[in-house]
Amino acid sequence: MNLFLKRNVESFLMAINENEVCNNNDVFFVVKSNLFDLFIEGDADGGVFFTYSIGYRCDNLVKFLSELSPERINGFIIHVFIYRENLCICYQIDDLSSRYEKLLLMNHNKIKSIIERLCR
Numbered sequence: 001m002n003l004f005l006k007r008n009v010e011s012f013l014m015a016i017n018e019n020e021v022c023n024n025n026d027v028f029f030v031v032k033s034n035l036f037d038l039f040i041e042g043d044a045d046g047g048v049f050f051t052y053s054i055g056y057r058c059d060n061l062v063k064f065l066s067e068l069s070p071e072r073i074n075g076f077i078i079h080v081f082i083y084r085e086n087l088c089i090c091y092q093i094d095d096l097s098s099r100y101e102k103l104l105l106m107n108h109n110k111i112k113s114i115i116e117r118l119c120r
Helices: 003-015 059-067 108-119
Strands: 027-032 037-042 048-053 075-083 086-093
Touching: none
Parallel strands: none
Antiparallel strands: 027 037, 037 048, 048 086, 075 086
């Protein structure tokens, strides 16, 4: 992982006040919290993926996202899937040109509407 990306990811983790972080070849960081699990992944081209594993309780993730600024971000949802009874949403960030903005300013309205539709 390049140093710039690592600093951005660490800033994001500090922003959500989580300390349980692990590192391996496939998943850069795994955050376990009482709200949801967050997997931060990367690919060879430098793309970053956030995968939220939130069980069937979407309200915690929606609450978390609503606390972030609703500003736009260059990114999009890659896929939504069910894994081990968890609803997972994979979100890719295209460009990490800003130190904090790109990781903190997610388009939560788009994610929220998809989660709400899936949970109905």
